[in-house]
Amino acid sequence: MAYTYAWEIRNLRKVSTNDINDAIIGTQWRVVATNADGVTGQFDGATPFDLHTIDTGSFTPFEELTEEQVLGWIKDVVSGSASTSYWTHINQQITKQISEKTNIVTEVGTYDLPWSTGSLSDIIPPAPVV
Numbered sequence: 538m539a540y541t542y543a544w545e546i547r548n549l550r551k552v553s554t555n556d557i558n559d560a561i562i563g564t565q566w567r568v569v570a571t572n573a574d575g576v577t578g579q580f581d582g583a584t585p586f587d588l589h590t591i592d593t594g595s596f597t598p599f600e601e602l603t604e605e606q607v608l609g610w611i612k613d614v615v616s617g618s619a620s621t622s623y624w625t626h627i628n629q630q631i632t633k634q635i636s637e638k639t640n641i642v643t644e645v646g647t648y649d650l651p652w653s654t655g656s657l658s659d660i661i662p663p664a665p666v667v
Contacts, residue, residue, distance in 0.1 A: 540570035540631070544608050547581070551599060552588060559599035562586050566611055570631045578634030580627045584611045 550563030562585065569579045597606065616624040647653060 540572055540628075543569045543571075544612075545569075546604055546607055546611075549607070554588070557588075557591060557593055557596060560586075560588055560591055560596070561599070561602070561607065561610075562588050564607060564611055566608070568627065568631075570628075570635070572635055574639070576635050576638050578631035578638075580630050582611075582615070582627070584614050586610065 545567050546564060547567055548565035549561055551559045552562050553559055564584045564586075565581070566584065567579055567581050569577055571577045615627065616622050
């Protein structure tokens with residue numbers, strides 16, 4: 538089943554060095570998926586970024602960052618190469634949540650089975666009247 542996804546940044550971690558100010562080194566985020574029936578599942582994640590891989594030539598100052606830009610970095614890691622991608626895992630967890638909400642499991646006891654001839658009152662006598 539196809540989902541509609543909504544992403545949000547929940548927290549950022551930044552650090553300053555001699556060469557760069559307020560570089561993002563960590564993110565906490567949430568993705569919420571909604572199926573065609575409006576049932577949702579979510580996944581909370583954290584994505585770190587290595588300070589040593591920041592290109593100082595194309596660095597965007599913290600105050601100029603946009604949510605779309607940071608989400609782009611996160612999505613590149615989440616659905617990146619085979620060694621870093623964990624998008625399949627995220628979707629499996631979301632699908633599990635949605636399935637649990639739409640396919641409710643009910644336990645049926647011995648006396649409630651379709652072929653049962655007894656009832657709970659057969660084994661539990663009524664309370665005495667005082």
